């Protein structure tokens with residue numbers, strides 16, 4: 001018999017999980033306080049770069065590597081099921097050296113990555129200027145990692161929501177989940193919008209807000225909101241080719257000439273407003289990487305609250321307290337990069353025994369009674 005699933009939260013995690021479970025035959029219902037694609041998702045830069053983000057974490061690098069390998073088929077399926085176009089480029093990232101210390105660090109990193117079987121190349125200044133003529137002439141070279149790339153995060157999320165609905169998923173928006181509880185049958189219940197629903201499985205994918213949903217008998221999920229601001233500038237289409245990452249920020253060049261500039265990292269609670277200071281810093285970061293962006297019009301400012309757990313890794317796995325509950329949260333700075341892997345692990349928990357070794361590493365119980 002096909003399982004029933006309630007997904008709480010319609011960010012990139014909730015929508016893509018809902019799509020995969022619905023296409024695999026589950027009866028899916030999504031509960032979302034606002035509309036799909038809010039939360040951290042709406043501000044996300046969508047960079048797929050485990051060998052930059054995972055500089056300091058071997059666990060994150062290996063999860064990111066696995067997820068990156070799943071991206072091509074994941075996007076192909078999403079495009080086919082939704083009929084939506086989804087921005088997706090795998091043309092690599094440039095990590096820029098603007099001083100001698102950075103140049104030495106990145107050269108050493110390139111050698112370490114190559115020794116680990118990861119394609120990477122140190123590009124000296126003259127060659128780099130041919131690839132990205134608008135980039136700062138102060139650059140002392142750049143590390144090219146060709147397997148990296150970027151996606152349009154809102155386009156993925158809305159495509160997944162549309163595809164999920166084609167497979168029968170039902171979205172209940174403008175309703176917040178308040179409580180999750182165990183039923184004697186082993187199923188789980190969710191209290192939301194003045195009523196209760198029950199299902200074989202409940203997936204808690206409410207990002208930074210996961211801590212506010214009471215799970216009966218369990219501790220509050222230890223996720224903390226970390227605000228990120230991102231601005232969007234308009235340049236000429238094709239002016240830049242690849243993601244450019246520097247010491248104070250990064251640029252993501254979309255095919256239509258939009259350039260996303262990120263991002264701030266701020267511990268300010270649940271405040272989703274942007275600030276003048278944040279916008280000023282991001283503009284300065286953009287100009288340090290590509291000086292001509294000083295004159296580029298700003299077309300948008302977005303903020304999002306990244307869900308950060310105690311060890312910066314997701315909490316993904318079955319609750320030890322409410323058997324029907326699956327946590328899929330705390331993706332912090334890497335929720336987009338880790339999306340295809342997250343979807344696969346949640347599907348493994350719903351349809352199979354949840355034997356994937358990554359689930360041991362990501363077990364929410366490592367952080368307490370969850």
Ligand SMILES: Cc1cc2nc3c(=O)[nH]c(=O)nc-3n(C[C@H](O)[C@H](O)[C@H](O)COP(=O)(O)OP(=O)(O)OC[C@H]3O[C@@H](n4cnc5c(N)ncnc54)[C@H](O)[C@@H]3O)c2cc1C
Nearest residue numbers: 009011013039040041044045047177207228304335336337
């Ligand atoms: C500026 C910025 C740049 C980023 N850049 C990157 C990047 O380049 N690469 C990368 O991999 N990641 C990046 N991230 C991180 C990534 O965006 C997040 O990890 C990811 O969006 C988390 O998705 P989520 O679905 O778990 O949470 P969210 O997107 O926050 O979604 C949670 C949803 O739950 C809903 N909700 C809240 N409470 C309830 C409730 N009680 N009941 C029902 N629904 C509820 C919210 O309204 C929201 O829609 C970035 C984040 C920011 C802010």
